[in-house]
Every structure is written in structure tokens, then in C-alpha cells.
Amino acid sequence: MIRIFGILAGLFFSLSVLWAFISGAIAVAPVLGEYGQFTEPMADKVFHEKHPPALHLQSDGPFGTWDLAQLQRGFQVYKEVCAACHSLKFVAFRDLEELGYDKGQVKTIAAGFQVPGVDPNTGEATTRPGMPTDYFPSPYPNEIAAKAANNNAVPPDLSLMAKARHGGPAYIHAILTGYGPEPEALKQQFPDFKVPSTGHYNKYFPSLAIAMPPPLTAEGQVSYAEGQPKPTIEQMSTDVSAFLEWTAEPKKVKRTQTGWPVLGFLLFATILAYLAKKQVWAALKPKKKHTA
Amino acid sequence: MSFPWAKQYEPKHPLMRYLDEKLPMPRLVYNAIGSGYPVPRNLNYMWNFGVLAGFCLMLQIVTGVVLAMHYAANSQVAFATTEHIMRDVNWGWMLRYMHANGASAFFVVVYLHIFRGFFYSSYKAPREMVWLLGVVIFLLMMATAFMGYVLPWGQMSFWGAKVITGLFGAIPVVGEPIQIWLLGGYAPDNAALNRFFSLHFLLPFVIAAVVILHIWALHIPGSSNPTGVEVKSESDTIPFHPYYTAKDGFGLGVFLILYFAMVFFLPNYLGHPDNYIEANPISTPAHIVPEWYFWPFYAILRAFTADIFFGLIPAKLMGVLAMFSAILCWFFLPWLDKGPVRSGHYRPLFRKFFWFGLIPTMLVLFYCGGAPAEEPYVMLSQLATAYYFLHFLVILPIISSIEKPEPLPYSITEAVLGKDEAAQLGDSADTAK
């Protein structure tokens, strides 16, 4: 009885999904129902560079370490350029000690930022200079102000950016260097496609038009300290991407460095477990009969 | 409950004798996973995964309870407390990565455990109850994992919750009220997050209770084995301890190496970048995908793109019905697959459909469930879905009645040693009743 019902139910489900298959196959444009839409290939599908060029950082891979000099340069780029629009709300000034700044330097850096505060005399909302325990603030009092200042786009918080996009730091680096004029081929193939006046063509941004104006435009925009590499656009983008890799996961190097001893111990324990297993099971092997 | 030749627990130390009289806990352990539990001598490594699943459950409970000490289930701060765990809590990053990857490891282990059951037809009598409880565990695990994924309150948390609870909206008439009741609102928000946290904390303990029943039910007939031939005599079995404790110990070591390699070196590989963006109800991600362990069933859900019976059953409802039926039909397997022989090793036709039908189908469904709803994935998942239902509901009942099994060994002992000295002449190999 159960088997008859089973066969009927099985045929019901299979035939209905095959019906969907057939109606999809005969319709010129496949019907994708609720979960998708069938569209003509769009400009961003064709011209969007899905894979940002590889970016190699010293913190990559299972043996990575932080390049503190690079992180400091990246922080400098963030502070002098990106901080005008982007917050780092999960990073506290005190965290900068991990980049090699001493307590005094951190205090000075923090004091250079205005954070929301309360006037001690009137109780009114105001701002005060930052302290090491404060977090990198947003330059805007609220989202509406952020939108108003950026053609209706909100500059996202950058703390987790390197984890929040496919490609991570390589993507950030690609966005910063992916600006340029629209290619001729794009204009010819998709005459309807237009970057809005408030946007900027960027071949790595999913919609090809990003609201962020090119933040790094000139060599030497940030002046690096003596003995550091030349602040080319390429160098500054790489440095700030490395810095954002750190802000996204300050514990990353500690993580991989913890991993090795743990795996080493487990490997040792597993070999012992294997030998123990072999020894225990040896008792079961049929004994060879003595043929005299 | 056990075979007559099982060793008896004989406490020697007076303290243990005293304990045995007052609270025979050591006796229970001795009879369940100690020398007092005789187990077929020929279990292969596919029989390790039950113990590993139990280990994963404990791992999830331990890491989860500590995470809960630092997490706050409030939609205003949930995302920030998750980052607080990653950055400020001592070893918090490790706990969180262990818990997130632990969920994936748990599913890997349980999928292997279930497919072991499919291949060796472990679901057949006399172990139907073990199997049924197993399917209940699997459903509970899916519910737990789904609600856990909502807690960090990232974009995928939010939109995944919205899509999955939206499925209830497909039920005619009562669907929408049910959906609103489940969420405590029209869309996932603080009310939903709070109840999901509460249930996510509770359900693992419910699972633990069902696991106890699962093992209790298993210990009545005892484990099956790769030949599928039931235990006949003492020479077919060996005591669980030290043989299988040693084998499980080695298996656990291999498991831990792979698991910690993920935790320390690729902790976000199985996750989705969008979940590092805080939930935002007014910005829909380009592709909403659930966690990888839901992909096969998500592919089945999305395969139904056309209304049935001229609109009587809308496509979406059909997809929801099919997705749930895809798991619910496992409940009926013991009665759908009636063949007398259990092990796939002696079932030539069954074996072919398993390796060339079911396994590729599952792989296609896995792949398509994680892919965007575009061609060719939709058509591929439609074909795979059709085969999926045919396999369990049509092919298994039919082959189990027409198939001619290959000759079985007389006993486990014969299968292992080549001959069974205790084999009685004229006695034929037994099979599922």
C-alpha cells in the first residue's frame, strides 16, 4: 500500500517538475518564476570585470604576517583621504597600537578626530576630541547627512569591507584603480547605457557606475615618510587595501599562527591513535596455522 | 537488549561496587560503549560517522553556550556584538569560527552518515526506528542551523530568513497569517531575532534527547554491518571497547585535523561575504543563497517554475511541497524498499542506481542550489529533481521487488575469515524479515 502511494507521489512530483522543464524549454524566454528573471544581457553583465586582478599581501596565506610599515602607510591613506567620507566603526584608536604606534602617538591620532559627545555644562549634544578608547567616527552626524553630501549614496563603513566583498582586499584595490572613461565598445554595444551624472564609470563595480568619486587621483596625494616607497596611485591603493584587510580581521595573523601548533599536535595525536588502533586490532588477525 | 554473550560488568573496587548499587551509571556506560556491547567485527570507516556526529553536537553546544555569554539578540546590536566577539572577547574569534565551521562539519558528517544508511539500507527492519529518529534529528538540525545563521544579523541572515519564512506564505489561505505569527511581524525584525535565538539555544538539547533515543533504539538490534547479514554467533562480534573506541579515536583525529584546518586557515570559505554587511531591509542582495548544506533542497524548491493543473497549484506552493517532501519521503524508506537484502554490495541493480543515479543527482542539486537562478542551472535542477523523486519513490520500490541479489556470505565471520567454523550445514544466510 505504502509503495503504491509512494509511486503515485513520486510520479506526481517528477511529472510536475518535468512539466516545468518542458514549459521552460518551449517558451522563447524561459519562465523563471519567483526566483529569477530572464533579461536581455545587460551592459553590466558583459562589461563588468568580475575578477579583480590578484593582489599579493604579506598577510596572505597560512604563513602570512603583517607588514607593519605597509599598514601604517595604509592607515595614513585612510586618515588623509578615505576618512573624509568613510567611518571605521569597529576599530578603536587603541587598536592602532597593534600597528606599532606607541601610546602617545595613538593619543595624538585620536585627538585629531572629533567624536560625538555631550557638553558637560549644558548637556547638549556636541563633539569632543577623540580618546584612545573611542572608535573611528563617521564624518557625518547621520545617514541623511551622508546621503546629502554624496549624491544620495551612503559611503559604507569600511571596517569589514575586506570581508564583505568577493575578492576582499583585491576587490578594494581594483575599485580604487578601476576608474576610467567608458570603453568605446561599451558605448557601441549598449547605446542606452549611461553612467548617471552623479556616478563614475568603474569596471570593477557591479553596476559599472559607482557613486564614489575617484578618491586617489594623483601621485603624491599622501606624502609618505622618508624611506617609504613612492606614493603612486598603485602603491597607495595597495597600502590602504592592506590596512583594510587588517581592520576586517585584526586577529588574522594570530589565527594562522595558532593553527600550526594545533594541527601539529593533532597530527601527532592522530598518528598515535592510528598505531593504537592497529595494535588493538592485531589481536583479531587470524593466527597463521603452523604447518610443520 | 544485547547479545547473550555480552560481557558482564563486574566492578572490582569497593567504591565502584557501591556506586553500581546506588546509581549504576558506570554499568550503563560499560554496556553502551564499553566492553559490554558486542558489535559486528567487520564495520568499515563509514560506521565512524555516528560517533563523529555526536562529537559535533557536543562541540556545537559547548562553543554555542560560551558564544551566548557574549552575544545580544537585539536587532540594534546583534551585528555589533558578533564583531565584539571577533575582536574583543579573548579567543572569541576562535569560538565563533569553531561554531560556524562546526555547523558545516556537523552537516558533512551527517550527510555521510545518511548516505551510509542509503547504501547499506540501514533503514530496513529491524532498524526502522533508528532511521525514523535519524530523520527527525536531521529536520531538527536544519531548523537549528537555519535559526543560528540568522543570529549575526548580516544581510544573508536577514534575507535568508525572509525567503525561508516567506515559503509559509505559499500555503493557501492560512499561509500569510502563519508567516506573520512565526516572525512576530511582517518581516524579520527584533521579535523574530529574539525567538530565533531562544529556539536556537533550545533545539540542540532537544536533538541531544532524540540522539539518546536514536542510540537506544540502535542498541536493541545492534549495529548492522557492510554485509548486511545479521549477527549469528559470538565469533561475529567484538566488544565495542577497545576495538571500536580505538577505531573511533583514530577517526576523530582525522576529523579534527580537517576541521581545524578549516577553522584556522579558511574560516570564511563556506560563508558568504554578504553576511559581513549588517542587515538592511531596504537593500536586497544580488543573489540570496542559503548555507551550502541547504543547497540540494533549495534547488528542488526553485525547480518548480510552472503552475500545475492550470494554476490550481501555483509553482511556489509546488516548490514548497516538493522541498519538504524531499526529506519527508525518507520516513517511508523502510517500507518503500522491501528487498530482503540490505547491503548495496549484494544488490547489483540497486548499486547501479545508487552510484550512477542518486549520487550524481545529489551533486547536481548541490551545485545548482548554490548557483544563481539562471540557465542552465534551472533546467539541470529540474531534471535532477525529477530523478530524485523517481529514485526514492518509484525506482526503489520497483527494483526491490524485481532485483535478484548476489549470494550473501553465510555469516559475518565467514565474510571476514573466509569460513565460519560454527556454520551450520543447511542453514541459509538470513536477511531482513
Ligand code: HEM
Ligand atoms: C546528531 C545527529 C546524529 C547522531 C549523534 C547519530 C548517532 C549515531 C550513532 C552513534 C550510531 C551508531 C554508529 C554508526 O552506525 O555510525 C548511529 C547509527 C545510525 N544512524 Fe545516526 N546519528 C545522527 C543522525 C542520524 C540521521 C540524520 C540519520 C538518518 C536520517 C541517522 C540514521 C542512522 C542509522 C540508520 C543508524 C544505524 C546504522 C547501522 O547500524 O547500519 N542518524 N547514529
